[in-house]
Amino acid sequence: MPALKHFHIYQRWGKKGYYRCTHSECSHYLHISLLDGKKSTCPLCHKEMILTKDMLRRAVPRCIYCSNTKFKGIRYTAMDLALELFTQE
Ligand SMILES: [Zn+2]
Ligand SMILES: [Zn+2]
Secondary structure (H helix, E strand, O other), X not given: OOOOOXXXXXXXXXXXXXXXXXOXXXXXXXXXXXXXOOEEEOOOOXXXXXXXXXXXXXXXXXXXXXXXXXXXXXXXXXXXXXXXXXXXX
16 A cells, blocks of 8 residues: 555544544544644645634534635635734834
8 A cells, every 4th residue: 555645634533522534544533632733635625724723613624715705704804904903003
């Protein structure tokens, strides 16, 4: 078997806050407290992404482009506003 080189696609696993990789030949798993900031693969568009706490609310974390657009819009507006306030003066 060739060595598996991929960024894991995480899926919530059990009830203790563990996530495991959905790849059929990968047995990797990690606790949610260690996943924040980790590189991962989006299960929908298969692009590389960095996991955030927001993404980890999902049973299967996905990238911001594949997330609910309404949610994304609200977040970005709030973020832009904060940035604007921050950069003024
Ligand atoms: Zn994996
Ligand atoms: Zn995606």
